[in-house]
Amino acid sequence: MPKVSLKGQQMPESPIRKLVPFSEAAKQKGVKVYHLNIGQPDIKTPHAALEAVKDNIPEILEYSHSAGFDSYREKLAAYYQKSNVQVNKADIIITTGGSEALLFALGSTMDAGDEIIIPEPFYANYNGFSVASGVKVVPVISTIEEGFALPPVADFEKLITAKTKAILICNPGNPTGYLYTEEEIQQLAELVKKHDLFLIADEVYREFTYDGDQHYSVMNVPGIEEHAIMIDSVSKRYSMCGARIGCIVSKNKAVMAAAMKFAQARLSPPTLAQIASEAALDTPQDYFDEVIKEYKDRRDTLVAGLTEIEGVKVATPKGAFYCIAKLPVDDADKFAQWLLESFELEGETVMVAPAAGFYSSPNVGMDEIRIAYVLNKEDLKRSITILKEALKQYNS
Structure with a gap:
C-alpha cells in the first residue's frame, strides 16, 4: 500500500479545529455549544464590501x-x-x-x-x-x-x-x-x-x-x-x-x-x-471605533470573569481578541474534550482551544487554553459561568 509523505505525517492537527467532531456530537444531542475556540468575529462585514460584489x-x-x-x-x-x-x-x-x-x-x-x-x-x-x-x-x-x-x-x-x-x-x-x-x-x-x-x-x-x-x-x-x-x-x-x-x-x-x-x-x-x-478600504473610521469599543468591553468582561474563578490565571490582552488562560487542570486537551463529551450545564457547554497546540516545545502549555472573545457580552458571561461549574465538577 502506498504511504503518505513524511511531511504529510508531520503536519500538525489544528488545535482549534480538531475538537469539531466532539462539538458536532454534542449539538446532535441537543446541547448548545458556546464557541470560544475560533477567531470568527460576529461583527457584520462592511456593507460597502458586499454591495461592491453585487454591483460589479x-x-x-x-x-x-x-x-x-x-x-x-x-x-x-x-x-x-x-x-x-x-x-x-x-x-x-x-x-x-x-x-x-x-x-x-x-x-x-x-x-x-x-x-x-x-x-x-x-x-x-x-x-x-x-x-x-x-x-x-x-x-x-x-x-x-x-x-x-x-x-x-x-x-x-x-x-x-x-x-x-x-x-x-x-x-x-x-x-x-x-x-x-x-x-x-x-x-x-x-x-x-x-x-x-x-x-x-x-x-x-x-x-x-x-x-x-x-x-x-x-x-x-x-x-x-x-x-x-x-x-x-x-x-x-x-x-x-x-x-x-x-x-x-x-x-x-x-x-x-x-x-x-x-x-x-x-x-x-x-x-x-x-x-x-x-x-x-472605504470603511469609515466610526466602524472601527465601534468595533474596538465592543471588543474592549468583551475583553474586560472576560478577564474580570476569569479572574474570579478559583485557580485560573489570565494575562490581560492589549490587542487582537484572544487571551490565554491557565487552568487548574493537568491536561487542557482532555478537559476540552470532556467539556463537549461529558459535561453540560442546563443543556449548554463551551468549546475552547487547548493551548499546547500553540507551542512547538513539547509538554508546554498543557494546562492552558486559548479563548477568542468573539461572542457578545451576555454569551461571554454565560460561558464563564459554565466554565466555572465545569472546573468545579472536573476537579471533584
Whole structure:
C-alpha cells in the first residue's frame, strides 16, 4: 500500500479545529455549544464590501494579475501610508489570505533545513506552514507571568545559528493578545540587522489595540527596509474571514521578486474577493471605533470573569481578541474534550482551544487554553459561568 509523505505525517492537527467532531456530537444531542475556540468575529462585514460584489459581477470571472488588482494595491498602499507605513503598490502582492502570504514569505527567504525563531505561544498554523516549507521552528518561550511580553533579546541571540534565517512575530499576538511596544520592535530590529536576518511580522490584528496603546509596525522602523516583511489580511479587520484575501509587503525587491514567482505559480488571488476587499478600504473610521469599543468591553468582561474563578490565571490582552488562560487542570486537551463529551450545564457547554497546540516545545502549555472573545457580552458571561461549574465538577 502506498504511504503518505513524511511531511504529510508531520503536519500538525489544528488545535482549534480538531475538537469539531466532539462539538458536532454534542449539538446532535441537543446541547448548545458556546464557541470560544475560533477567531470568527460576529461583527457584520462592511456593507460597502458586499454591495461592491453585487454591483460589479463581471460577465466573465477572469484571472486577476498575479500580484492582485493594480487599483487595489494602490489603494492599499495609501491605506498603509496613513499609518506611516511608507510603501507603494510595487511593495505589495495580494495573496489568498494571510496564510498564503506567510507561505510566500517562508518560501522566498528560506531553504529546507533552515531555521526560524518564533516567540511562543504562537499562531498554531506557523507550525504547519513551517513543516510545509521544510523549515525548523526554534521557539523562544514567553510566559503568562510576564504577560507574554517579548522574551529578552539575549534569549533570541543564543538560539541563532548558521541556519537561522528569520524571526517571526505576530503583533498584536494570536493567541496571547500581546501588543509589542515600540521599544521591543526596535530591539528586534537591532538584532536582525546585527545577524543579517529577516524580521517577518504577522500584523493582521493591527487595528485591534486597547487602552490607548498604539500598534508599531516593523515597516515603521528606519534602517531595516531590506529585513522587514509584513503579513496582512482583511479577515479580521473587516470581519471577512471567508474572503481569503491577504498580502505580503516588503521594500526588499529581491524578496518581492521571489514572492512574485510563487504568486505566478498559483496564478492569481480570488477576483470577487478582491472587489470586496478594495471596497472595504472605504470603511469609515466610526466602524472601527465601534468595533474596538465592543471588543474592549468583551475583553474586560472576560478577564474580570476569569479572574474570579478559583485557580485560573489570565494575562490581560492589549490587542487582537484572544487571551490565554491557565487552568487548574493537568491536561487542557482532555478537559476540552470532556467539556463537549461529558459535561453540560442546563443543556449548554463551551468549546475552547487547548493551548499546547500553540507551542512547538513539547509538554508546554498543557494546562492552558486559548479563548477568542468573539461572542457578545451576555454569551461571554454565560460561558464563564459554565466554565466555572465545569472546573468545579472536573476537579471533584
